[in-house]
Amino acid sequence: MDNEQIKATILEYVQGSDHPDLDVYRRDVKPELLDLWLRRLDQYGALGGFQGQHILEAGCGFGWDAVGLSLKFDAKVTATDILPSMIDGVTQCLAAMAAKGKPLNVEARQADICTLDLPDNSLGGIFSSEAVEHVHSLEAMYANCLRMLKPGARLLIVNDSNCYNPEMRDRNREMWVERDESFEHAQWLKEEVRPVEHANAKPYQAMREDIIREAAPELSSEQVTKIARATAGLVRPEIVAAVAAYQRDGSVPVRPENSWCRNPETGEYAERLLDPFEMRDGLRAAGFRTQLRHLFTKMPHRLLNGIAIRPINEKLFGMRPQFVLVAEKPA
Structure with a gap:
């Protein structure tokens, strides 16, 4: 399928559900941004070796990356998210496309990437974009991904929640205080962001106080x-x-x-700051061959996308927070 057909399909796909939790994402699907998105998909497919593979997406949100990867690389995609509300919306969008005679080679599944039980050595690739900052145990995620991947297949992690970027640090830490302490912020999540997922939203500190009072009412x-x-x-x-x-x-x-804003009941993090070097080392310890990269597209910075010198990488992260980890399971 060519790029114009993919863009048309995505614009049709995102209108396939009226699930209220998808509204905040649907606003981001703007026709003028789709060319950039497609160029990014080209980079992801090349780095991940996704052509013609069965790919898992971990943290699919409403599924437009899953659909794009499937169409662009003739791939079967299993789109997973830990949030039932996201998978409900994706399932509705997929069903709407199928009802029009335009079925997509995407399966939606509500699951935790740390415990997902797909067979050993069954996947030709795993992709995760802007999701791992929420994962409750990166070590468990790495181990499970290694188990599910075929030998020689790759896990591709793309993220910008980077602790070396001053702007990202300031933004996240300001958000953490609101999420942890503010009842007004909790109400905003209910009304403006994801009303189904956040129907019972409460500041995390208030949740911890409830746990403490339950454990020791005499305090x-x-x-x-x-x-x-x-x-x-x-x-x-x-x-x-x-x-x-x-x-x-x-x-x-x-x-x-860098990681204190966390739901005390589920363990999920709210946009924790990630250390790309620690993640690279953690993937290597799990058994992957791992490269830390950038996604610059313009010269001369493009020449530095694969550079392995840490001080230079830290300076580049200060300029732009996004990083990519390419982790290959040894053959």
Whole structure:
């Protein structure tokens, strides 16, 4: 299928569901941006070796990358997301296309990439764009992806939540405070972002306070607030353990610098800041052959896309936060 046909298909696909959680994404699908999107898909397909493969997308959102990869590279795509509301919308969009006699080679599946149970050595590629900053355990994700990939196949991670970029750091940390403390922000999530997913949204600190009061109702309000602030980034069992430690010796945890905005019940992160070098090393430790890259398209920066010198990479991340990890399972 040529690029004009792919663009027309995407514009039709995104109108296939009236699911309210898709509205915020549908606003981003602008015809004038589709040429850039297609150029990005070309880069992803080349780096991932996706032509004619069965690809898994981890964190598909409403599925337009999954559809684009399928059409552009004649690939079967299993599109997964941990959020049921996203998969409901994707399923509706796929069904609408099929009802028009335009079926797409995409399967939607609600799943956690850390525990997804596809067969060993069954996938010709895995793709994830702007999603891993939410994953509760990157180590578990890497291990499961390695298991599911065929020997020689690649995991391609694209992200811009980069701790080396000052603008991204400032933006994320400002957002974390709102998500953790603000009831107004929670209401905005319900009304303007994803009303189904966030129907019961509550500030994360308030959620931690509920857990602390449940574990130790005798604590004062001041003590509850102190522990709640210190346990940002922890999940329920860890918070309960922190309460016990506080009662025993008065100690409280130290919140992590780049990853403390986290749902204490599900473990999912809200846009944590990622360290691309740590991720590269983690993928290598999991058993992948891994390269850290950039996606510059213009000269002279394009010459630096694959450079392996860390100080230069850090400077490049300061200019532009986006990074790519190409992780290949050894044959």
